[in-house]
Amino acid sequence: MILGGDRGVVPPGQTEPMTLGEAVTPETQPISQPQRIDRYVGQYAERAVDMVASEIRALFAVAARPEIVSLAGGSPYVAALPLDVVGDMIGQLIASQGATALQYCTAQGDARLRERICDVMALEQVRAHPDEVVVTVGSQQALDLMARIFIDPGDVVLVEAPSYVGALGAFAAYQADVVHVAMDDDGLIPEALEEAIRRAAAAGRRAKFLYTVPNFHNPAGVTLAAGRRHRILDICRRAGLLVVEDNPYGLLGFDGEPMRALRADDTEGVVYLGTFSKTFAAGVRVGWAVAPTAIREKLILAAESAVLCHSSFSQLTVREYLDTQPWYEQIKDFRELYRERRDATLSALSRMMPPGCRWTRPTGGFYVWLRLPDGINAKAMLPRAISSRVAYVPGTGFYADGSGAQYARLCYSFPAPDRIGEGIRRLASVIETEVQLRDDFGPAH
Numbered sequence: 101m102i103l104g105g106d107r108g109v110v111p112p113g114q115t116e117p118m119t120l121g122e123a124v125t126p127e128t129q130p131i132s133q134p135q136r137i138d139r140y141v142g143q144y145a146e147r148a149v150d151m152v153a154s155e156i157r158a159l160f161a162v163a164a165r166p167e168i169v170s171l172a173g174g175s176p177y178v179a180a181l182p183l184d185v186v187g188d189m190i191g192q193l194i195a196s197q198g199a200t201a202l203q204y205c206t207a208q209g210d211a212r213l214r215e216r217i218c219d220v221m222a223l224e225q226v227r228a229h230p231d232e233v234v235v236t237v238g239s240q241q242a243l244d245l246m247a248r249i250f251i252d253p254g255d256v257v258l259v260e261a262p263s264y265v266g267a268l269g270a271f272a273a274y275q276a277d278v279v280h281v282a283m284d285d286d287g288l289i290p291e292a293l294e295e296a297i298r299r300a301a302a303a304g305r306r307a308k309f310l311y312t313v314p315n316f317h318n319p320a321g322v323t324l325a326a327g328r329r330h331r332i333l334d335i336c337r338r339a340g341l342l343v344v345e346d347n348p349y350g351l352l353g354f355d356g357e358p359m360r361a362l363r364a365d366d367t368e369g370v371v372y373l374g375t376f377s378k379t380f381a382a383g384v385r386v387g388w389a390v391a392p393t394a395i396r397e398k399l400i401l402a403a404e405s406a407v408l409c410h411s412s413f414s415q416l417t418v419r420e421y422l423d424t425q426p427w428y429e430q431i432k433d434f435r436e437l438y439r440e441r442r443d444a445t446l447s448a449l450s451r452m453m454p455p456g457c458r459w460t461r462p463t464g465g466f467y468v469w470l471r472l473p474d475g476i477n478a479k480a481m482l483p484r485a486i487s488s489r490v491a492y493v494p495g496t497g498f499y500a501d502g503s504g505a506q507y508a509r510l511c512y513s514f515p516a517p518d519r520i521g522e523g524i525r526r527l528a529s530v531i532e533t534e535v536q537l538r539d540d541f542g543p544a545h
């Protein structure tokens with residue numbers, strides 16, 4: 101909608117700021133009001149015009165209120181870390197290595213940290229040399245760099261249906277044409293992948309890469325079955341399709357050993373993305389990419405132009421943590437904590453959800469993907485859920501085309517088990533009311 105004159109444009113898809121009935125008094129009114137009128141509106145690059153806040157961002161402020169049980173966020177429970185010990189470690193790091201930790205470093209990242217990253221990946225049978233690793237600002241930056249070096253406007257990228265909202269945002273920023281590929285309880289469906297590749301080829305197009313989260317998927321909570329992994333790799337190899345394997349949750353499985361990474365079976369066709377956000381601390385913002393040589397060189401150049409180099413302080417903090425602390429024991433503690441929260445979630449769902457709801461049963465990670473009864477729209481329902489003091493992320497955030505309205509992502513990593521139970525009780529009651537309204541007035545009430 102173009103308002104004309106100097107009033108600017110409300111970008112397509114942008115909604116009003118979410119106030120949800122919060123009273124604005126002179127005390128609470130921010131000093132600097134958000135700019136509603138954009139005098140530079142005609143000057144942005146085309147790729148910036150469609151940039152809109154993700155569903156999750158709009159939610160964060162609301163969901164952080166203490167009275168709300170937030171099943172929205174996706175934040176790891178970092179309070180479970182021994183914070184005093186980590187604090188002492190950081191103090192000693194600065195005292196003993198401050199001149200390095202507070203200095204610039206190379207764009208590829210600290211060499212000793214890259215060695216330790218190879219040790220971490222060995223748990224998933226990835227055999228990599230430190231030279232193959234590029235340190236990034238969380239795996240989110242790796243997604244941005246991959247998009248930056250591969251995507252021209254209109255290029256096809258294949259992703260799961262649904263897919264991680266941050267990846268969709270990164271690909272959209274480079275104007276990718278995102279094509280979703282179906283999943284089931286065993287993850288990405290090989291036949292659906294073949295079909296998507298065939299369709300792209302029939303339209304005279306070739307996908308630039310397949311982006312996949314094989315383990316404890318965000319948002320779907322499912323894991324790519326061991327028996328499908330080779331098939332997916334074979335299909336991609338035959339089609340000359342690069343695989344981007346995004347694996348933040350691989351070490352957070354609740355049963356048995358970590359799954360074998362896709363990268364373990366194909367070093368030339370897979371770019372592996374990892375992060376310390378979920379196994380140590382999201383706030384240090386340290387992730388990494390392991391890529392075939394030529395891609396790695398481009399990633400380093402792209403990282404250099406984006407940030408010169410990453411935070412030496414963060415990198416040395418992670419390195420020190422891996423060198424001096426029982427990090428694998430800590431991961432086991434995290435697993436137990438998240439397992440308990442997963443159990444609380446599944447038990448509350450099966451006790452309380454009304455008929456017509458279905459949900460996935462994750463064996464690791466943070467997320468349950470909830471399907472609502474027919475005719476119930478998770479996005480439309482959200483304000484009523486917030487009024488009932490529970491938050492989730494509507495499924496629409498996880499599809500490039502805005503579908504997924506019948507789904508909600510529930511994240512159990514942050515609230516304590518009793519709060520999870522209470523949140524699901526509130527959510528069940530909101531859904532029951534919606535079903536009643538649907539029955540009384542029809543689906544579009």
Ligand SMILES: Cc1ncc(COP(=O)(O)O)c(C=O)c1O
Nearest residue numbers: 238239240264313318375377387
């Ligand atoms: C699938 C997936 N990829 C990437 C990220 C980004 O993680 P970070 O940038 O903190 O490493 C997340 C975070 O939630 C995620 O779930």
